[in-house]
Each structure stands twice: as structure tokens, then as C-alpha cells.
């Protein structure tokens with residue numbers, strides 16, 4: 001590789017990523033300027049481009065002091081760096097998890113090998129090939145006339161956050177995303193919905209989800225929550241909204257989209 005070419009370096013060790021204190025946080029530079037030795041960069045994996053510069057993943061077994069930066073959780077970058085750069089960091093984490101969990105063939109048990117013409121692990125014994133896992137899930141905001149459905153989830157209450165938000169759930173095998181919206185809304189709050197509209201998606205690398213965001217309208221039924229998932233769910237007037245998810249999250253974008261439709 002050209003040692004003078006500036007690159008983005010996603011250096012990950014045991015679930016943490018090396019960050020620099022200033023700038024874009026992800027280390028950026030060339031091998032003449034950064035103290036990255038040959039032993040550190042020799043197993044780098046090219047994972048894409050960001051702002052026309054190559055991005056490399058370096059997966060270390062142990063966090064090493066390599067002369068700059070500090071190791072941090074991936075979540076520390078959420079909402080702090082540009083979305084595209086965060087998504088690239090998320091991709092780096094997902095690939096680390098992929099290589100770690102596909103060392104042996106699920107079909108015949110032999111050792112798997114990374115191939116270099118696409119991101120995949122291959123078993124040369126039985127030809128079985130695996131790709132990084134991406135788990136689609138839907139997230140939906142429901143409106144009824146001028147009111148908005150907001151729910152307090154058990155997982156949010158545990159963190160003592162008391163954030164009132166949208167409904168969400170994983171897509172099942174053989175299911176369309178629209179069917180998933182209908183099923184999850186019915187399972188979580190006992191309501192039927194109509195006019196399901198796609199809004200936007202967001203990769204969610206905790207550990208490998210892809211959230212697909214929808215808005216929908218109430219059709220029928222009374223709120224009847226699933227107490228395993230939710231603490232409460234209710235219809236809220238726009239002038240009396242509880243604590244909402246942060247701006248910049250897909251949930252908030254869907255809520256804002258519904259507010260625009262209501263107003």
C-alpha cells in the first residue's frame with residue numbers, strides 16, 4: 001500500500017474502538033505520520049471509503065497502547081460524529097463480530113477462511129459460505145386523528161430514562177416489513193393499523209440490526225399493552241407530549257414526521 005496515502009483507521013479491540021481526542025475522533029492519516037507499525041497494520045481489512053479516503057479495520061486481540069488515542073465504546077460516537085462515519089464504525093464492529101462468530105463451518109464443522117473478493121467466510125471442505133449477519137427490524141410511529149401513540153418500554157425504564165417512544169420489533173422469516181409493522185403493533189398494544197408508509201432506515205450495529213422506519217394510522221381496537229415489553233402506552237396530544245427520544249434518532253424522526261402530518 002502507498003504509505004503516504006491518508007486513510008481512516010478503525011482500530012478495534014475487545015469491543016472497544018481507538019479514538020483520538022479531537023477532530024473526527026476516528027484516527028486519520030498516513031503510515032508515515034501515524035505510529036502504526038507493520039505488525040499492527042499487516043492484517044488490516046479494507047471496509048470502504050469515507051470522504052474519498054480508504055477505511056481500514058484493524059482487529060486487535062488486546063487493546064494495545066499504540067502511542068495515541070484512547071479506547072472507547074462504539075456508543076460514544078453516536079450523535080457525536082457524522083452519520084456516515086458512525087455507520088462505517090458500526091460496519092467495522094459488525095465485521096469484527098462476523099469474523100469472530102464464523103471461525104468454523106456451521107454445516108460440517110471445519111475451519112472457515114476469509115475470502116478476499118467479497119466480505120464472506122468460506123469453508124473449503126464443503127463450500128459453505130457465510131456473509132455478515134444483518135437483522136432487519138421495523139420501528140413505527142402510530143397516529144390517531146390529532147393524537148400520537150407513545151410507549152414507555154421496559155428496557156428504557158431499566159435505564160431510568162423514562163423516554164416515551166415508538167414501537168419496534170424484529171422481522172420474522174417469511175414476513176414482509178409491512179406485515180411486521182401490523183403484527184408488532186398488534187402484539188405490543190393490541191391495535192390494528194392502516195396506511196403504513198416507509199420513511200427512512202438506519203443501521204443499528206448493536207449488534208447487527210437494520211432499522212426500517214414507518215409511520216401508520218390507527219384503524220381499530222383499544223390499547224391493551226404487552227406487559228412483558230411495555231410499561232405503558234397512550235395517545236398524546238401534541239401540546240402535552242412527554243419526554244421524547246433525542247433529535248437525530250430514527251424514532252424522533254418518525255415522531256416528527258407524524259407531527260408534520262397532524263399539523
Ligand SMILES: [Zn+2]
Nearest residue numbers: 105108123126
Ligand atoms: Zn463446511
